[in-house]
Amino acid sequence: MKIPSSIWTLLIGILLTLISLWYGQNHGLLPTAASEEATLVDGLFNTMMTISTGIFLIVEGVLIYCAWKYRQRAGDNTDGPPIEGNVPLEILWTAIPAIIVLGISVYSFDVYTSLSGVDIHSAHQAPITQEAQSMPGSAMAATLSDSSPGDIAQADMLMPEQERPPADVVINVMGLQYAWIFTYPESGITTGEMHLPIGKKVEIKMTATDVIHAFWVPEFRLKQDAIPGRESVFRFTPKTEGDYALICAELCGPYHGAMRTQVVVETPEAFAKWQQEQLVASQDELNQAVAMNPGDISPDEFLTPYTQQMGVNPEVLHQIHK
Numbered sequence: 314m315k316i317p318s319s320i321w322t323l324l325i326g327i328l329l330t331l332i333s334l335w336y337g338q339n340h341g342l343l344p345t346a347a348s349e350e351a352t353l354v355d356g357l358f359n360t361m362m363t364i365s366t367g368i369f370l371i372v373e374g375v376l377i378y379c380a381w382k383y384r385q386r387a388g389d390n391t392d393g394p395p396i397e398g399n400v401p402l403e404i405l406w407t408a409i410p411a412i413i414v415l416g417i418s419v420y421s422f423d424v425y426t427s428l429s430g431v432d433i434h435s436a437h438q439a440p441i442t443q444e445a446q447s448m449p450g451s452a453m454a455a456t457l458s459d460s461s462p463g464d465i466a467q468a469d470m471l472m473p474e475q476e477r478p479p480a481d482v483v484i485n486v487m488g489l490q491y492a493w494i495f496t497y498p499e500s501g502i503t504t505g506e507m508h509l510p511i512g513k514k515v516e517i518k519m520t521a522t523d524v525i526h527a528f529w530v531p532e533f534r535l536k537q538d539a540i541p542g543r544e545s546v547f548r549f550t551p552k553t554e555g556d557y558a559l560i561c562a563e564l565c566g567p568y569h570g571a572m573r574t575q576v577v578v579e580t581p582e583a584f585a586k587w588q589q590e591q592l593v594a595s596q597d598e599l600n601q602a603v604a605m606n607p608g609d610i611s612p613d614e615f616l617t618p619y620t621q622q623m624g625v626n627p628e629v630l631h632q633i634h635k
């Protein structure tokens with residue numbers, strides 16, 4: 314029994330769809346998804362992967378099939394029939410990619426707006442600060458903004474501050490050649506390594522001191538520019554415990570490649586403990602600084618507590634000092 318070609322086409326179509334759908338979910342190309350928002354980006358990526366797998370298999374399949382089917386046979390030196398153009402076919406192969414591209418763009422736009430409550434309409438009005446006018450890099454930043462100068466620096470990508478619910482953790486991020494500095498305004502901690510509690514909404518308020526840098530944590534599927542004189546605000550919720558690399562993703566100078574640090578996602582308890590340790594450490598530093606600058610106490614008074622430890626008679630010390 315000869316199977317008609319339409320049945321073959323249908324069977325091959327079903328097989329290609331199944332393979333594409335499977336591969337779109339099992340390509341294993343993405344790193345761990347460590348934030349809740351990562352799921353959105355991965356959904357988009359997997360959809361594109363499914364479509365591209367299907368297109369790849371169709372194109373390569375037809376190519377290999379035709380090369381084999383219409384190969385030159387021994388002793389046959391004739392040419393094939395001359396075919397010029399096929400309007401319905403051309404309309405079809407223009408329409409299909411157009412629909413696919415349109416669909417992906419609508420989907421990606423939807424993901425973009427869902428990420429950290431981005432408000433596309435206000436993004437154009439991101440103002441720059443007055444002090445920023447005199448900063449290095451302000452010329453670059455100014456071209457990005459069409460608002461009048463002198464406005465108060467405000468959330469760049471988000472809806473206005475008063476309209477969004479408060480985040481659980483706010484972190485001020487400063488990018489500079491060639492490091493990241495994180496300040497936790499609630500506790501006053503300043504550090505070079507970012508610690509985040511699992512499951513808490515994190516709000517990043519970011520700027521740069523010199524040139525444009527970019528905050529990139531592949532596991533969070535987040536990449537955002539840090540621009541001198543402007544505040545970029547974005548939000549995410551870390552969901553998977555682990556150490557991740559924060560990488561500068563904007564060529565910012567000769568040591569750009571070394572501009573990376575660690576992001577530690579930990580349990581809220583571990584996060585609280587880390588905060589305590591940071592506070593104690595900075596308190597110790599402060600105490601030392603005070604001790605090094607005794608101010609209005611005399612050197613004798615300052616040194617006396619140490620004399621016992623050193624086995625020196627305070628009287629002797631007094632003599633030496635004189």
Ligand SMILES: [Cu+2]
Pocket residue numbers: 488489490491525526527561562563564565569572
């Ligand atoms: Cu950089």
